[in-house]
Amino acid sequence: MRQFLACSLLCLLTLSSLAQERPNVVVVLCDDIRWNALSCAGHPHLKTPNIDRLAAEGIYFENMFCTTSLCSPSRATILSGLYAHAHGVTNNFTDYPAELDSFPRRLQEAGYQTAYIGKWHMGEKNDEPRPGFNYFVTHKGQGSYFDTEFNINGTGSRVVPGYYTTVVTDMSIEWIDKHRADNASKPFLLMIGQKAPHSFYFPEPKYEHVFDDVEVNYPHSSFKLDDKPKWITQRLSTWHGIYGPIFDWRKEFPNDKASGVVDFARMVRAYWGTILSVDDSVGRLVDHLKAAGQFDNTLFIFMGDNGLLEGEHGMVDKRTAHEASARVPMIIRYPRWTKASGPVRIKQQVLTTDVAPTILDAAGATAMTDIHGSSIKPLVSGDDSGWRTEWLYHYNYEKQFPYTPNVRSVRGDRFKYIRYPHGDGSPDRHMAELYDMQNDPAESTNLVNDPAHQSTIAEMEQRLLRAMKAVGLDPSNDTMPLDAGIGTALPDKAIR
Known part of the structure; x- marks a missing residue:
């Protein structure tokens, strides 16, 4: 009996020790947030002090990109570490x-307790719980900034009064408290899917007139x-152009x-206003984790699913391979790394495919095999040997949204090359684009017809093919x- 009690005590101590060794994971996933829509990213007007503190204490990614700039494909990539053609969520x-x-x-x-609360945005008409989560709260479609109808863990849909960002933060804090009461020996994963700053943009009343x-x-x-390419000019007056409805x-x-x-200015100011509430939400989450003594034992990730064009090249929305569309913010605070x-800034090109393997690495969980991403842990210690120097945008x-052609692009550390395949193997119907990202980060000058860059184009064609093959694509199966x-x-x- 004494041996049994000693063994039981040892097992409990071991479980407790493992729980302390394994970090909690909190992922705040914003929808359509631009890479520079934070004060720590140099935005001239937005002030995001709570998110800035994460960057000041953690890992800031200067060159973070999505592999497909569209909500559902990008979210599936974040979960799986796979490109869209491999996970199958291409729309x-x-x-x-x-x-x-x-x-x-x-x-x-x-052994983690897992929860998802907020905008799932995969499967427009399904608000039921999904595999991989012990607790699941979402809604059908886009949700609303005010008074969204949530399905709380499969119990049926009901309107939850209040501002979306505040409501999902309240739910998240309640879930953390319940987890601590019921499963304190287990680490947890909490993913929070914010609607903000997705269109249509409606800030909280207190932030309506800030800008x-x-x-x-x-x-x-x-x-x-x-x-x-002419398609960009043709897009100007459409749903995704600056002369169109600009999201009503x-x-x-x-x-x-x-x-x-x-009208454009009113839209942009409203977009900025929704982000202020997201910053408030991050501050509340951080304060709650600190009060629970769990903040330094938490891998805290703040990120976006894709970027957003804010008038660049006459476009709004996303989908294109241009920087404002494909580039996203990501900040990770994890003191153990x-x-x-101290604080780290990562200059290498990191992708949404890298999120899943990074989280599993930090948690000491079994890695997924045959995926397209890699853990960023080596970059934190300065080891970039073998890290990517080119990648495919797809x-x-x-x-349903016929305002952007098929896109196949390769981005290297210096040049970006964009092609627009017709889809039937015939020659491209649209002009390609080539940009020198070191000397022209705003992509103001298309070099594709510059005689001095024809050898670069030939090289980038080969790099595009190589980047495609690296993720299991080539002309025969694309x-x-x-x-x-x-x-x-x-x-x-x-x-919409």
Whole structure:
């Protein structure tokens, strides 16, 4: 009996020790947040002190990108570490495959309690719990900034009054407290899917007028399209162009008059306003973890699913391979990885495929095999040997949103090359793009027809093919829709 009690005590101590060794994981996932929409990223008007503190104490990624700039494909990539063609979620209407592996599943198998609260955005009409999570709260479709109808852990949908960002933060804090009461010996994963700052943009009342006095204009690049593919000019007056409805902030369109910038400015200011509430949310989460004595034992990740064009090249929305579309913010605070070095800034190109293996590495969970990403842990200690120097950007034309062609792009450390395949193996119908990202980070000058860069184009063609093959694609198996051209009709209201 004495031996049994001693063994039981030892087992409990071991479990307690393992719980302390394994970090909690908190992932705050924003929807459509630009890489520079934080004060720590140099934004001239947004002030995000709570997110800034994470960067000041943790790991800030200067060159973080999504591999497909579209919500559902990117979210599936974050969960799986796979490109869209491999996980199968290539549009905003396909749910995450129920049988597909994911980092939440691996953490759950490793003894973590797992929760997802907020915007799932895979499977438009499904708000039921998904595999890999012990607790699951979401809603159908996009949700609303005010009074969203949530399905709380499969108990049925009901309207939860209040502002979305505040509501999901309240739910998250309640779940943390319940976890501590019921499963204190187990580490936890909490993913929070914020709606903000996705369109249509409605800030909290207290933030509605914060930016009223800030002058906002169309970017200069909106009027420098002569060397760009014609489809970009054709997009100007569509749902995804600056002269179109701009997410209902403009009621009479198309409007290419100078006075039309007033509507554009109202849209941008509202977008910024929604981010202020996200910063409040991060502050509340951090304070709660600190009060529980769990903050330094938590891998805290703040990130976006994809970027957003804010008028660059005359475009709004995302989907394209241009920087504002493909580049996202990511900050990781995890003292165990930075206690020797202090705050770290990562300059290497990191992708959404790297999120899942990074989390599993930190948690000491079994790694997923045959994925396209890698843990960023070596970069934190300064070891970039073998790290990528080129990567594939991938997007397929959507008939529901016919404003962007098929895109296949390779981004190296210096040059970016973008092609627009027609989809049937015939020659591309659109001009390609080549940018020198070191000397022209704003992508203002397309070098594709510059005689001095023809050898660079030939090299980038080979690098594009190499990047495709690295993720299991080549011309023989790269299936995509037929590019039916830039449409002018508005998308169906139910899917905006």
